[in-house]
Amino acid sequence: MNDKKSKKEQKTSFCPVAGKCGGCQLQNMTYERQLGFKEAKVVKLLGKYCHVDNIIGMEHPFHYRNKVQAAFGSTRGGKIISGVYQSKSHRIVCIDRCRIEDRKADEIIVTIRSMMPKYRMTAYNEDRGTGFLRHVLVKRGFKSGEIMVVLVTGTVVFPGKNAFIKELLEIHPEITTIVQNINNSDTSMVLGETEKVLYGKGHINDSLCGCVFGISPKSFYQINPIQTEKLYNKAMEFANLTGKETVIDAYCGIGTIGIVAAKEAKQVIGVELNRDAVHDAIANAKLNDTKNIRFYCADAGEFMVDMASNGEKADIVFMDPPRAGSDKAFLSSVVTLSPKKIVYISCNPETQARDLSFLVRNGYKVRKIQPVDMFPHTAHVECIALLTRVK
Known part of the structure; x- marks a missing residue:
């Protein structure tokens, strides 16, 4: 790539609040360079275990965030x-449009802001703990x-x-539901415990990999549905389910991976x-009429140890931990249960490398590694690893 083209592409990707927001760390790289950067990072961290497949990128890597x-x-x-809050501070950087956020969500937020003076609605003041509107959260089914x-x-x-809700719906009739979440605590948490449905049913539905999922204000749902389907399809390919397996979906959340896997497994247990x-x-x-899946509210590690103690077995464990990865107690419980395969989905290859090291030392071999670009223009990269039991 010549310098002239590189500079032109960098200029077109420039965001007016780039220096303040801090959200898109790689936006001044061309998308091809971003993918190369992320793939190289995964190779450096995980390449010692096995060959790393080429990263799966997005065809159109903009406006992908369905949660704003x-x-x-x-x-x-x-x-x-x-x-958004300025990087490493609680000063707000005013944003009307963002190149990675859903366009309609941005429009709705700007509309709400413009309506506030008319209704004498005040913005929350963190220092004083006074004011009315703290945050607006918009979720859109892709x-x-x-x-x-x-x-x-x-x-x-x-x-x-x-009157406020009526006018908002007149301007944006595409809105399906409106919820008031009350957060009167001195906390950095966005959502409080109490909710009131002001319009509609209080949740929305969306589909992923042929399954339907309900999304509530507090539920975690992947923010890039296009790449999530690629991620889950690759995870299912790694699992290679035949219809005879008992599957554990650890860190199962609202059940997305487990419900998708249930279409091809004998039974799925979500924890x-x-x-x-x-x-x-x-x-x-x-919602999906999935009858071969059960969910338990429990610590996944303790649950698997109990299964092993009772002589129960699992053929495959899907694990999708938070950025901090899994602790040694959880990994030890996986080893104790001794599944034939582990499909490890990670949003942080650094902690994944640490966890893979433990599993490799305890009887597993890494067979495949697939990076997926879930968050274009940021430094984050998702990675799937397939491990099989060798002893």
Whole structure:
């Protein structure tokens, strides 16, 4: 690539708040260079275990985030602003449009901000703990097109609520449901415990890999559905299910991987510590009429040790831990259960490398590694590893 072309491509990718936001660390690289950078990172960390397949990128790596979250505040002059927190601070960078966020979600957030003065609606002040609107969260179903708007407020009282909702729906009739989430705690957590459905059913549906999933304000759902389908399809390819297997879906969340796997497995057991997520997972299994899956609210590691103690076996374990990876107790429990295969999906190849080292020392061999670019223009890379038991 010549320098002239490289500079031109860097210029066209420039974001006006790049220096403040900090969200898209690689945006001044061409997308091809980003993919090369991420693949090289995975090779460096995991290449000693086996060959690393070429990274799976996006055909159109923009506006992929189906979940958009905006913090609200005010300038010293009293102007209401919304956007993201500046890197390593709690100062809000005002953003109207973002090249990786869903366009419609951005439009709705800007509309809400512009309506606030008319309804004498104040933005929350973190320092004083006063004000009304703290955050707006918009989730959009990629295939269903359904849109959920969550208004996170500092108080239960919502002045002019009915008129505000009516006008918002007149401007954006595409909105499926509106929820008020009350968060009056001095916390960095976005969502509070209490919710009130203001319009619609309080959740939306979307489909993934031929299955339907309900998405609530608090439920975790992958933010890039196009790449998630590629990720899950590759994970199923690695698992190579025949219909005879007992599968464990550890860290199962709302049941996405387990329900997809249940189409090809004999039975699936999903284990998750978050009670709300388990509730959503059970509802999702019913939504898909999936009868060969069970969900348990438990620590996945302890659950697998109990299975082994009772003489029960699993053929495959799917594990998709948080960025911190798995702790030694969990990995030891996997080894104790001794499945024939482990499909390890990671959002952090550094902690995945550490965990693979433990599993390799305890009777497993890494057979395949597949990086997937789930978050274009950021430094993050997802990675699937297939391990098989060798002793």
